[in-house]
Amino acid sequence: MKPMIFGHRAIHAARALALGLALALSVTASAAAIAPGAPAPSFQLHSSASTDLSLGDLKGQVVLINFWASWCGPCRQEMPVLEQLYRKYKAAGFTLLGVNVEPKSADAEGFLKSTPVSFPILFDPDSKVSRLYEVSGMPSTVILDRTGKVRYVHHGYKPGEESEYLDQIRSLVRE
Secondary structure (H helix, E strand, O other): OOOOOOOOOHHHHHHHHHHHHHHHHOOOOOOOOOOOOOEEOOOEEEEEEOEEEHHHOOOOOOOEEEEOOOHHHHHHHHHHHHHHHHHHHHOOOOEEEEEEOOOOOOHHHHHHOOOOOOOOOOEEEOOOHHHOOOOOOOEEEEEOOOOEEEEEEEEEEOOOOOHHHHHHHHHHHHO
């Protein structure tokens, strides 16, 4: 019997499936999905700037947390849109955190070389923060108000959906 040889795409697809299943299974059946009005779970993660960043350090700012992976087509499509939002609203007390959920940060770093962003990229290789936020698919976006409460949750991305983010951001930076 001949050994099976898998191509690069097949390996990435298998990793994506495994991560997706792990994320889906990590959501506890008894817990409701993170919902608007709930306090955002605190966390600290290592960043692409080689420092640790804590959510608590961002109190007083409107924060968009985007959970993503380089193998996720909609995530790749959404990344330049997120960069535009960040650049437009950062002076108004808005920040954006890109939380990469891949086991190897090198995969994210490779993607970011071709699609650079100026907002902080954090690495969640063990999906600890993803589980805290009950992420069930990629991309997933959570927007927090200045007090650290969840105000908006969105799963997936299709072009045009950024208008929902814009509505939330504009409203929250005026509060």
